[in-house]
Amino acid sequence: MTLSSPQQQYSELISLTKEFIEQEYNITVPIQTTTPPSATIPATASKAPIEKPVAIQKKSFTLEKKPTPRLSHKPKKTTEFTLDNTTAAGNDMFADVRDLFTQVAPSISITNTLPNDTIATIPDVAIISFGKNHEEIEFLDNVAKATVERLTSAKVITPDIITKSWGWNTFLGCGKVKLIIGDKESIIAIPELARIYKDNEPLDYLGNVKYFPLNKISDYPNNKTLKATLWNTLCQMFRKQ
Numbered sequence: 001m002t003l004s005s006p007q008q009q010y011s012e013l014i015s016l017t018k019e020f021i022e023q024e025y026n027i028t029v030p031i032q033t034t035t036p037p038s039a040t041i042p043a044t045a046s047k048a049p050i051e052k053p054v055a056i057q058k059k060s061f062t063l064e065k066k067p068t069p070r071l072s073h074k075p076k077k078t079t080e081f082t083l084d085n086t087t088a089a090g091n092d093m094f095a096d097v098r099d100l101f102t103q104v105a106p107s108i109s110i111t112n113t114l115p116n117d118t119i120a121t122i123p124d125v126a127i128i129s130f131g132k133n134h135e136e137i138e139f140l141d142n143v144a145k146a147t148v149e150r151l152t153s154a155k156v157i158t159p160d161i162i163t164k165s166w167g168w169n170t171f172l173g174c175g176k177v178k179l180i181i182g183d184k185e186s187i188i189a190i191p192e193l194a195r196i197y198k199d200n201e202p203l204d205y206l207g208n209v210k211y212f213p214l215n216k217i218s219d220y221p222n223n224k225t226l227k228a229t230l231w232n233t234l235c236q237m238f239r240k241q
Contacts, residue, residue, distance in 0.1 A: 118165065121165075122171065123152075124177065125144075125238070126155060126179070127155065127182065128159065129156050129158055130159070130182075131158060136217040136218060139220055139221050146231075151234055151239060152178075152238045172206060172207035173208070178237065178238075179209070179210050179233075179237055180206055180210070180212070187211075202233075
């Protein structure tokens, strides 16, 4: 079998294409015999000089490192102020308010000092317990509960708690406690309290605080007269109008 040349293959391909178009579309296609393009490289092309690639010069950049600014650690200036109820001229800026309270509510006392948290825990009625027996402690607890429920703040306190929490000078001089209830003989057995205890009518005084001296505590639970006297005293001092 003899292989056809590229020229013959090209002519046959043209003829087949022409025949297909004429049969498919029923038209006559004029045909021109042309020489297929040569795949060879022209001689002139081989002689063309090859240009050398242009070398691109790389430019280097150096970033200048700026020094990091140092932060100042100087403490911020704070404005100090104190609570004062006087003006620059020395006048009481709340004088009008004080006068108004004096006229409208004379029973309300106004103080210039704010109580601290320790003093704020002192009750209006302090019931002194020496913890002699369960029956006496139970009676004093019942007096405190009835006072809290119907009149004002009250608490059963031992002398040791007063000494450790506030001290007797602060306890008696802060103006918070209004009435002390307790056994007289046990109170005056404490030397520092015996010196400031004063017998008086209708109530005694421990320093500047009114003191209700109890009879023998064991007599109270079953004695209506003693209980009535104690409760009437509390009501006279603290009953809300």
